[in-house]
Amino acid sequence: MASESAKAILTIDLGALTANYARLCREAPVSEVAGVVKANGYGLGVLEVARALREVGCRSFFVAHLDEGLALRPHLADAAIYVLHGLAPRGEADTEAAGLIPILNQPDEIARWAAFARHRERRLPAAVQIDTGMCRLGFSRAGIEGLNRSLLEPLDLRLVMSHLACAEEADNPLNQRQQARFDELRERLPRAPASLANSSGIFLGSSFHYQLCRPGVALYGVNPTPGRVNPMAPVVKLEAPVLQVHDVIEAGTVGYGATRAIGPGSRIATVPVGYADGYPRAVSDRAAARIGSWKASLAGRVSMDLISLDVGGLPREAVQPGTMVELIFGPNGLDELAEAAGTIGYEILTRLGTRFARRYTRPAVERPV
Ligand SMILES: *Cc1c(COP(=O)(O)O)cnc(C)c1O
Numbered sequence: 001m002a003s004e005s006a007k008a009i010l011t012i013d014l015g016a017l018t019a020n021y022a023r024l025c026r027e028a029p030v031s032e033v034a035g036v037v038k039a040n041g042y043g044l045g046v047l048e049v050a051r052a053l054r055e056v057g058c059r060s061f062f063v064a065h066l067d068e069g070l071a072l073r074p075h076l077a078d079a080a081i082y083v084l085h086g087l088a089p090r091g092e093a094d095t096e097a098a099g100l101i102p103i104l105n106q107p108d109e110i111a112r113w114a115a116f117a118r119h120r121e122r123r124l125p126a127a128v129q130i131d132t133g134m135c136r137l138g139f140s141r142a143g144i145e146g147l148n149r150s151l152l153e154p155l156d157l158r159l160v161m162s163h164l165a166c167a168e169e170a171d172n173p174l175n176q177r178q179q180a181r182f183d184e185l186r187e188r189l190p191r192a193p194a195s196l197a198n199s200s201g202i203f204l205g206s207s208f209h210y211q212l213c214r215p216g217v218a219l220y221g222v223n224p225t226p227g228r229v230n231p232m233a234p235v236v237k238l239e240a241p242v243l244q245v246h247d248v249i250e251a252g253t254v255g256y257g258a259t260r261a262i263g264p265g266s267r268i269a270t271v272p273v274g275y276a277d278g279y280p281r282a283v284s285d286r287a288a289a290r291i292g293s294w295k296a297s298l299a300g301r302v303s304m305d306l307i308s309l310d311v312g313g314l315p316r317e318a319v320q321p322g323t324m325v326e327l328i329f330g331p332n333g334l335d336e337l338a339e340a341a342g343t344i345g346y347e348i349l350t351r352l353g354t355r356f357a358r359r360y361t362r363p364a365v366e367r368p369v
Contacts, residue, residue, distance in 0.1 A: 006241060007272070007355070008240035008273045008277065008355070009238070009240070009357045010356035010358050011361060014048065014052040016221065016233040016234060017235050018055070018056045020220075022056065024199075027202050028209040028213045030206075030209065031210060031212055031213050032193075032211060034061060034062060034082075034195075034212055035050065036198070036216030037050050037063060038065075039064065039068075042346070043349045043350040046072060050075065050079075060081075062216075064084045065088075066088040069081045069083045069098060080158070081100050081101065082100075082101045082102075082103055082159070083103060084103050084137070086106070086129075092112060093116075096116065096120065101127055101159075102127070103137075104126055110126075110152065114152065114153075117154035117155060124155055125155070125156045125158050126155040126158065129161050132177075132179075141185060145188065158193065159193050159195055160192045160193070161212075162178065162181075163196075164200075164201050164204075167199075168225070168226050170225075179196065179208065194211055194212070195211065197213045199218035202224065203231075218231075219232075219235075220334075221234045221235035222335060222344075223345070230335070234331055236333065237328060238326070238352070239326045240325055241272070241321075242319060242322060243321060244269070244321060245311070248263065248265065248266045248267065251263050257301055258300075259285065266312040267310075267316075268299055269323075273327060274303045274306050275304055276304045276305055276353060277352070277355055277356065278348070280337070281302045283298060283302060286340045287327075290330070291318060296309040296319075296325075
């Protein structure tokens, strides 16, 4: 199709995703490993991602919003779905009907969920989050110390969790401090499985694993151990066809703001991806693309729908209209683009646009764990 051939293609390798899940299971062999699929599976398509993970044995999933949980439930009949943002205002009936597990973050949420359980005359599943140092979501020390434990009686406490602020910095002393606070404060709650580690937390060692680990970004191929070799397989590839090639005859400039000077003899290839597709404008003049076995650098500013590549150093026949150019590629593609943009792989992933042709490659056949 003509409309297809002029489009960028985002390939999401579900086989690499499930291989990454298996890799994390090996890293945390005595814990359950959940899948964090908030924000549409970090932008990659929550249904495809969650189904692929479910097929290889993932039984617990985390979303941020109630609506995300409601959308996911029909596709994951038999999995635990935790809602990180807790019990939404007036969300009791929907949460119960969909069998979601709210992660209760403050006293009011416990009170409302417990009252609803009494009203329904059944024990309802719940998780409790303790804030051990992020000051973001969860019970503070005072909140836990002041908690009337009998409030939890109508609830089936499935998980007690906290979240690390600096897990990707293995030497950061806050990791141990948060862990110590977690161990101290969860003693004050009824016994329940515990969870502390996100992707990077899994690589802090077995004392951080507890009964359940909650990786997100590592599943999608971002390096959870910055500064060390990426243990994860790349899941995302972004490529696009060259629209036009300019043979530069006279000295001039490329793109908005005329920021990049070019001279006679240079060649510029134009590619239909821009910041409206989540390709960050901040990488103007910085990022590189791959064309076959060559690299070409960006020339000038990223436009809304286009970028320009300096292909003067490449053989003429290697770059023609229709030639595919890779924009997110290789074992560290997301991390490299993020670095050039001054951001993190999480942000690149979750902003990947809606104009790409999305292709899912099937999971490799693996036994459920
Ligand atoms: C997003 C999130 C995770 C997953 O974090 P990653 O760094 O992507 O592995 C785990 N726990 C909580 C509370 C989160 O908000």
